[in-house]
Amino acid sequence: MKKTKSNYLRYGGYATLLTLMVIAITIVLNVIVTDLNFKIDTTAEKLYSLSANTEKVTKALKTPVNIYVLEETGKETAGLKEILNKYDKLNSNLTVTYKDPILYPTFANAYKKTSSSTVTAGSVIIENGDTGKYKVLSQTDLYGTTATDTSGVTLSSITIENAITNALGYVSTDVDGTIYYTSGHNELAIPTALKDASERANLTLTELDLLTAEMPSPDNSIVLVFSPHTDFTQEEIKKLTDFLDQGGKAMLFMDANMPELTNYNELLSYYGIAHEQGVVIETDSNYSLTSYPTYLLPAMVSHDITNSLTQSKLPVVVPFTSGIKNLNNARNGVTLTPLLSSSDQSYLKKNINPSTYEFEDGDINGPVILACAVEENNTLDAQNPINTRLFVMADSFFLDDQMVSLDSTGNKEFLTNAFGWLFSIDNSYAIEAKTLENYNLRSISSSQLIIFGGLTMVVIPLVILILGITVWVKRRHL
Known part of the structure; x- marks a missing residue:
């Protein structure tokens, strides 16, 4: 049957409408996901996910607990912030507040154990809002390091969850x-x-x-x-x-x-x-x-x-x-x-x-x-x-x-x-450090290389070509 101008317009209109619908759906989904702050932790060690133990301890908090982070405004540690946001969402009794040590130079003084001790920038303070019981976590509590021959030390693990959860348990009990x-x-x-x-x-x-x-x-x-x-x-x-x-x-x-x-x-x-x-x-x-x-x-x-x-x-x-x-x-x-x-x-x-x-x-x-x-x-x-x-x-x-x-x-x-x-209490906050490792790609044999090469260079292009020809043959008779 001979194609007419109206046929071209009709099929073109369908294609345009379908394209616009796909674009609209994509935009709406992006807005929803962004608004919900939906993220998936794809790291091998689940660096930004909280364990079941942590969720149990945090959800059980009955008294107000304040987490103060001593970091400069605009220079917050992204990983730490991501993890603390997850804690914040688990219990309305828990509040995370950032205290810029430059804007609030005397804030940490109230959390010094002795007159000679210091609470440095980058520290995290966990405090029971009712009893005032607190624990100060330094950078060494939040991150694990190993010695090297060249640069001295290197970051080897993240112990943020371990430290925060244990501190929550400590300040929320009278033991x-x-x-x-x-x-x-x-x-x-x-x-x-x-x-x-x-x-x-x-x-x-x-x-x-x-x-x-x-x-x-x-x-x-x-x-x-x-x-x-x-x-x-x-x-x-x-x-x-x-x-x-x-x-x-x-x-x-x-x-x-x-x-x-x-x-x-x-x-x-x-x-x-x-x-x-x-x-x-x-x-x-x-x-x-x-x-x-x-x-x-x-x-x-x-x-x-x-x-x-x-x-x-x-x-x-x-x-x-x-x-x-x-x-x-x-x-x-x-x-x-x-x-x-x-x-x-x-x-x-x-x-x-x-x-x-x-x-x-x-x-x-x-x-x-x-x-x-x-x-x-x-x-x-x-x-x-x-x-x-x-x-x-x-x-x-x-x-x-x-x-x-x-x-x-x-x-x-x-x-x-x-x-x-x-101690007959849920004090077993056994959360291990999350190791930072370089995961190398696994080497493959020559036979596997030939198979993968054949799939990507011959089979897949051939399948696409056959599908294209099939669609073209069907459409040319419309």
């Missing part, structure tokens, strides 16, 4: 907890990871000499015994037992190299457990690192301490660990929950320097408890019930720098969660 670590029994040095975890949980570390010092109040106190290698006196054990009987909290650590300590074992047996000397060998490859039968990936039991790890599927790596034995003779009111355990194909080798990893006479078949939570509820006085809690770990090396530096492990989170459980 000012302290960890009292025992000394004088050849205890292992407190590892950096434990110090960092205590700081994240807003806890202060203080040394405790049981021979000379008075025991702290059980309220808001944890006694830490970090893998002693010489025994306690009976008087010291009596002090610890009395502290726990009054509702105290404790973290008790052992290791494979720890000798038999008679009095210390009395403390453990008081709560129905014992230290199993030796080293656990794991023969099930699903529960250990490849080719490392003493580096365990233990099974986790559901508990407040382990739930976040189970949800995020983060394993706890436990190297060269001894064991914990359930004596099954605990007093009424005392409950024991195994947190970490080896598989039923594992065993505890009594000789920690074996000539073979094979099972020998005297070794103990698994599964072996590696960590447990012990709780005692004393309700004899109904008006003042007493709750005692212990976190017991048969390994101290899981906090070694080599272990906690691995981004794929939940060792630090496990410890931080334990602090929160001991």
Whole structure:
């Protein structure tokens, strides 16, 4: 059929109308998205997204909380601002305010701990609007750095969410907890990871000499015994037992190299457990690192301490660990929950320097408890019930720098969660730093190069050509 001028006008009008509709829809969508400030975080580490833990903590705020950012007007850090905006939208009780240190030179003076301390530009101040309790976060709290041979330091991670969320938890509670670590029994040095975890949980570390010092109040106190290698006196054990009987909290650590300590074992047996000397060998490859039968990936039991790890599927790596034995003779009111355990194909080798990893006479078949939570509820006085809690770990090396530096492990989170459980509050703000890495493109083989080249240079153009010819043939008969 011969095309007429009216046909050309009609089809041209349709094409023009369709084009205008597409443009109009695009403009409307852009306006809506811009107005809603809709953004998608496409970074590999989700640098500008908030975790479920953060949302839980922020949404639970019942009192007004002010976040003050000390940055010059017009020079705000874009990434920090983006993250704080997300906090601001989670709870109407939270307010983010920028204070230009040039325009408000004396504003930070009210947040100095001492007359000689300083609150520098770039810091973030989190304050409870009702109680006035506050925490100051410096640049080093918000960003992680690593040393280099050339420029000195380089930015390696973003710890903004970690720092902000922990500060929110700190200012919104009346708990000012302290960890009292025992000394004088050849205890292992407190590892950096434990110090960092205590700081994240807003806890202060203080040394405790049981021979000379008075025991702290059980309220808001944890006694830490970090893998002693010489025994306690009976008087010291009596002090610890009395502290726990009054509702105290404790973290008790052992290791494979720890000798038999008679009095210390009395403390453990008081709560129905014992230290199993030796080293656990794991023969099930699903529960250990490849080719490392003493580096365990233990099974986790559901508990407040382990739930976040189970949800995020983060394993706890436990190297060269001894064991914990359930004596099954605990007093009424005392409950024991195994947190970490080896598989039923594992065993505890009594000789920690074996000539073979094979099972020998005297070794103990698994599964072996590696960590447990012990709780005692004393309700004899109904008006003042007493709750005692212990976190017991048969390994101290899981906090070694080599272990906690691995981004794929939940060792630090496990410890931080334990602090929160001991205090019976949601103080387990276990939010890891977000690593800044250069992601290189994966190299491809020559055969893959040929396939991709053929697709982009031959197949795709050919498909487009065939479609074009098909459309042209159909339209030429209109």
